[in-house]
Amino acid sequence: NAGVTQTPKFRILKIGQSMTLQCAQDMNHNYMYWYRQDPGMGLKLIYYSVGAGITDKGEVPNGYNVSRSTTEDFPLRLELAAPSQTSVYFCASSEGQGGNQPQHFGDGTRLSIL
Amino acid sequence: GDSVTQMEGPVTLSEEAFLTINCTYTATGYPSLFWYVQYPGEGLQLLLKATKADDKGSNKGFEATYRKETTSFHLEKGSVQVSDSAVYFCALSGDSSASKIIFGSGTRLSIRP
Numbered sequence: 024n025a026g027v028t029q030t031p032k033f034r035i036l037k038i039g040q041s042m043t044l045q046c047a048q049d050m051n052h053n054y055m056y057w058y059r060q061d062p063g064m065g066l067k068l069i070y071y072s073v074g075a076g077i078t079d080k081g082e083v084p085n086g087y088n089v090s091r092s093t094t095e096d097f098p099l100r101l102e103l104a105a106p107s108q109t110s111v112y113f114c115a116s117s118e119g120q121g122g123n124q125p126q127h128f129g130d131g132t133r134l135s136i137l
Numbered sequence: 138g139d140s141v142t143q144m145e146g147p148v149t150l151s152e153e154a155f156l157t158i159n160c161t162y163t164a165t166g167y168p169s170l171f172w173y174v175q176y177p178g179e180g181l182q183l184l185l186k187a188t189k190a191d192d193k194g195s196n197k198g199f200e201a202t203y204r205k206e207t208t209s210f211h212l213e214k215g216s217v218q219v220s221d222s223a224v225y226f227c228a229l230s231g232d233s234s235a236s237k238i239i240f241g242s243g244t245r246l247s248i249r250p
Contacts, residue, residue: 065226120230126181126183128182130178
């Protein structure tokens with residue numbers, strides 16, 4: 024079972040470069056999320072989506088953009104990479120939102136901005 | 138707003154020791170409570186959950202009981218193994234259909250052989 028797949032696993036960017044972090048899920052979940060995890064910290068929600076064509080900001084959306092053209096895919100884009108965006112990024116999905124719906128996570132993308 | 142506070146780490150124990158990781162929460166209504174585990178180099182995995190007061194979630198020898206009177210959901214295991222070394226996150230989700238999961242800051246657990 025693939026679950027939630029993130030690519031790439033590692034990436035080093037120069038300041039000002041752009042890139043897209045890919046996320047795909049094969050569980051037909053409507054809800055998808057992007058988090059960042061800074062060293063020794065918990066997870067902060069960047070963006071989320073409740074279904075194809077619908078996205079909304081989370082706690083820390085500045086410097087990021089997302090799109091959701093299909094149920095399966097939820098890419099995260101960094102337009103002008105900054106050192107403050109060095110982090111581990113996790114994509115997650117869930118069948119529903121709220122109540123007792125757990126989230127399923129990918130293995131993460133470790134991103135360094137130099 | 139809703140929040141989760143968990144025991145700061147790192148926690149280091151010897152194999153077969155008893156484990157407790159404290160977690161308390163602040164929320165309106167009747168949230169669902171979760172423990173997630175993150176092994177090195179991996180994403181978070183759901184370990185256990187409880188959806189109402191006095192429920193006990195359990196999995197892989199870990200247990201946690203939803204205590205509404207003390208707003209707590211402490212994680213326990215009677216005899217830890219080296220393979221339990223990981224970061225553990227307490228989390229809650231409100232009872233509204235619009236609620237998102239709120240995570241604690243995580244507790245790193247290391248088990249010595």
